[in-house]
Amino acid sequence: xxxxxxxxxxxxxxxxxxxxxxxxxxxxxxxxxxxxxxxxxxxxxxxxxxxxxxxxxxxxxxxxxxxxxxxxxxxxxxxxxxxxxxxxxxxxxxxxxxxxxxxxxxxxxxxxxxxxxxxxxxxxxxxxxxxxxxxxxxxxxxxxxxxxxxxxxxxxxxxxxxxxxxxxxxxxxxxxxxxxxxxxxxxxxxxxxxxxxxxxxxxxxxxxxxxxxxxxxxxxxxxxxxxxxxxxxxxxxxxxxxxxxxxxxxxxxxxxxxxxxxxxxxxxxxxxxxxxxxxxxxxxxxxxxxxxxxxxxxxxxxxxxxxxxxxxxxxxxxxxxxxxxxxxxxxxxxxxxxxxxxxx
Amino acid sequence: xxxxxxxxxxxxxxxxxxxxxxxxxxxxxxxxxxxxxxxxxxxxxxxxxxxxxxxxxxxxxxxxxxxxxxxxxxxxxxxxxxxxxxxxxxxxxxxxxxxxxxxxxxxxxxxxxxxxxxxxxxxxxxxxxxxxxxxxxxxxxxxxxxxxxxxxxxxxxxxxxxxxxxxxxxxxxxxxxxxxxxxxxxxxxxxxxxxxxxxxxxxxxxxxxxxxxxxxxxxxxxxxxxxxxxxxxxxxxxxxxxxxxxxxxxxxxxxxxxxxxxxxxxxxxxxxxxxxxxxxxxxxxxxxxxxxxxxxxxxxxxxxxxxxxxxxxxxxx
Numbered sequence: 001x002x003x004x005x006x007x008x009x010x011x012x013x014x015x016x017x018x019x020x021x022x023x024x025x026x027x028x029x030x031x032x033x034x035x036x037x038x039x040x041x042x043x044x045x046x047x048x049x050x051x052x053x054x055x056x057x058x059x060x061x062x063x064x065x066x067x068x069x070x071x072x073x074x075x076x077x078x079x080x081x082x083x084x085x086x087x088x089x090x091x092x093x094x095x096x097x098x099x100x101x102x103x104x105x106x107x108x109x110x111x112x113x114x115x116x117x118x119x120x121x122x123x124x125x126x127x128x129x130x131x132x133x134x135x136x137x138x139x140x141x142x143x144x145x146x147x148x149x150x151x152x153x154x155x156x157x158x159x160x161x162x163x164x165x166x167x168x169x170x171x172x173x174x175x176x177x178x179x180x181x182x183x184x185x186x187x188x189x190x191x192x193x194x195x196x197x198x199x200x201x202x203x204x205x206x207x208x209x210x211x212x213x214x215x216x217x218x219x220x221x222x223x224x225x226x227x228x229x230x231x232x233x234x235x236x237x238x239x240x241x242x243x244x245x246x247x248x249x250x251x252x253x254x255x256x257x258x259x260x261x262x263x264x265x266x267x268x269x270x271x272x273x274x275x276x277x278x279x280x281x282x283x284x285x286x287x288x289x290x291x292x293x294x295x296x297x298x299x300x301x302x303x304x305x306x307x308x309x310x311x312x313x314x315x316x317x318x319x320x321x322x323x324x325x326x327x328x329x330x331x332x333x334x335x336x337x338x339x340x341x342x343x344x
Numbered sequence: 345x346x347x348x349x350x351x352x353x354x355x356x357x358x359x360x361x362x363x364x365x366x367x368x369x370x371x372x373x374x375x376x377x378x379x380x381x382x383x384x385x386x387x388x389x390x391x392x393x394x395x396x397x398x399x400x401x402x403x404x405x406x407x408x409x410x411x412x413x414x415x416x417x418x419x420x421x422x423x424x425x426x427x428x429x430x431x432x433x434x435x436x437x438x439x440x441x442x443x444x445x446x447x448x449x450x451x452x453x454x455x456x457x458x459x460x461x462x463x464x465x466x467x468x469x470x471x472x473x474x475x476x477x478x479x480x481x482x483x484x485x486x487x488x489x490x491x492x493x494x495x496x497x498x499x500x501x502x503x504x505x506x507x508x509x510x511x512x513x514x515x516x517x518x519x520x521x522x523x524x525x526x527x528x529x530x531x532x533x534x535x536x537x538x539x540x541x542x543x544x545x546x547x548x549x550x551x552x553x554x555x556x557x558x559x560x561x562x563x564x565x566x567x568x569x570x571x572x573x574x575x576x577x578x579x580x581x582x583x584x585x586x587x588x589x590x591x592x593x594x595x596x597x598x599x600x601x602x603x604x605x606x607x608x609x610x611x612x613x614x615x616x617x618x619x620x621x622x623x624x625x626x627x628x629x630x631x632x633x634x635x636x637x638x639x640x641x642x643x644x645x646x647x648x649x650x651x652x653x654x655x656x657x658x659x660x661x
Contacts (some may be wrong), residue, residue, distance in 0.1 A: 113571070113572070113573050113592070113595070114573055114574070114595045114596055114598075114601070114638055115573055115574040115575065115601075115637060115638025119640050120640075148542065148599065149403055149404050149405070149542050149545065149546060149599055150599055150640040151379060151640070152381075152382060152401070152640050152641035153379050153380060153381040153382070154381055154397070154641055155640060155641040156379070190379065193379070194376060195376070195377050195378070195379045196375045196376055196377065197375060197377050197546060198375060199539075199542065199543040199546055199547075200539070200543065202370075203370065203372075203375060206370070206371075206372045207372045207375055209372070210372035210373075214372075231535070231539070231596075232535075232539060234531070234532070234535040234593075234596075235532055235535045235536045235539060236529075236532035236533075236536065270596045271592065271596075272531075272592065272593065273592060275524070282571075285596075302572045302577075304577075305577055326643075327643075328643055
């Protein structure tokens with residue numbers, strides 16, 4: 001069915017055609033927000049138009065285009081990938097090896113020994129996501145799921161204060177001051193972190209199942225940090241098969257969440273020792289099957305007296321490590337003299 | 345009068361049978377909390393408190409690791425007393441539970457400390473300290489439900505807000521061998537115990553303090569596979585390289601770790617005094633230091649301290 005015959009206003013028809021949507025089959029796999037952006041119309045108007053698009057899976061060959069409902073062209077996918085935005089870690093070196101920062105739409109696992117700075121990085125990201133885009137954030141809110149009791153309000157306020165000071169320094173240089181962002185105080189940063197405390201594995205599973213509903217009611221959430229994903233699963237489970245099922249169910253849900261709402265999901269993990277190759281090696285907890293659960297993996301480790309972050313797994317980044325420091329202001333670049341970024 | 349074997353005290357009270365763990369209907373919405381700052385319990389010394397960011401935090405498990413004779417138990421006894429102070433003086437106005445696996449209970453030293461740090465004219469601090477012995481890790485898990493019941497049901501002007509376990513290492517000393525299966529079983533128990541302690545701490549706003557021993561370290565702890573845990577690359581006490589007992593698994597179970605060290609050192613030489621064989625006379629003293637190995641809210645700090653009749657106090661140098 002041709003677009004010209006749709007019972008919509010002429011102006012909308014004109015916009016559809018000039019954007020390239022000459023046939024209804026081209027509309028069938030679009031989301032309202034995508035169409036609204038493309039045509040520069042409101043989402044409601046886009047919804048009205050999409051009511052007429054074919055919804056079944058039949059291949060519509062009426063106008064010579066073969067389109068299966070739900071399929072995307074590679075061009076669309078490239079376009080979507082460019083829209084994927086990043087969140088700064090406040091350390092330029094780590095941002096560089098990450099290709100700009102933590103990516104949205106992906107699950108990133110961060111593991112390391114106690115005291116290396118996992119919680120510090122988690123809190124830094126929960127604060128940074130609230131910064132405006134020109135400061136490396138997304139102007140959004142954060143969900144922080146605390147399973148161990150490591151979230152200390154005074155530390156969050158300390159990091160937020162340093163961010164606020166950094167932002168006002170930035171604003172004096174550039175004239176690009178957003179009305180809503182001026183005057184963001186540390187306690188405002190704290191208010192924008194939606195904090196959940198989980199005390200057992202059943203609470204953790206229930207909460208992760210509930211997140212989809214919660215986030216659809218809080219669309220400004222752009223990052224979910226789980227600190228740590230592991231703790232409640234390292235107890236003895238009488239039924240190990242159950243544990244594996246629960247873990248993979250959780251992993252799947254989190255990946256879907258990241259993709260659907262285009263947010264960053266950060267999973268903080270612990271390390272354990274594994275006997276391999278005749279010696280004990282450090283490895284992330286939860287076993288080999290869990291290693292498929294995340295898109296990216298970063299390992300934090302000590303090298304001499306310095307902390308390093310290492311990209312262990314990524315579909316698009318090369319393995320590299322960068323030094324960083326945990327300061328009173330939060331995560332920052334390391335200031336050591338012999339600092340170097342190693343490419344593996 | 346000290347309340348020993350408080351489990352019997354619990355039996356005297358008319359307590360509800362149902363464990364608080366099988367509580368009211370839990371919904372995920374209830375898990376959303378308004379984050380509030382954790383109250384801190386003073387150690388009884390302002391210098392140590394400054395080093396620890398105010399004191400021992402509530403809703404958190406703090407570990408104190410040291411070799412014997414460094415003052416772990418003394419610090420714990422001091423906390424049992426300072427918890428009873430009102431919040432205006434840094435305390436929690438709280439009673440404490442003290443679970444001990446080393447015997448006998450140091451009653452004499454506790455009495456000495458309480459005389460040196462009086463809390464009020466008609467306040468007998470021993471009335472607000474509940475003591476229970478522990479034989480093994482399994483015993484601790486057995487005692488936990490009754491402990492949880494006690495904390496929930498003990499109605500008083502001084503509710504229980506501090507739990508001390510002295511020491512956790514002694515509980516695991518004898519019954520686990522060094523084979524992978526036993527180590528795995530031991531690991532699982534760590535997480536089970538820590539999980540329950542943290543649940544208790546969160547639900548009742550308690551501070552939990554656990555003491556741990558140290559063991560000698562032989563392997564290097566450098567490089568990506570090294571086992572450095574915390575701000576100090578190398579822990580030393582009495583001239584030996586040590587690390588906290590119970591390994592990496594237990595380190596993952598605590599929120600903060602403090603390390604107490606001691607070293608004999610030459611404090612001064614006595615001028616011009618030589619003994620029979622012509623050697624200089626020296627005064628030796630014990631240098632004691634408290635190090636913060638890791639904590640989510642405090643940076644790398646350390647401070648020197650001394651142990652006197654009045655207790656443990658930090659030294660500003």
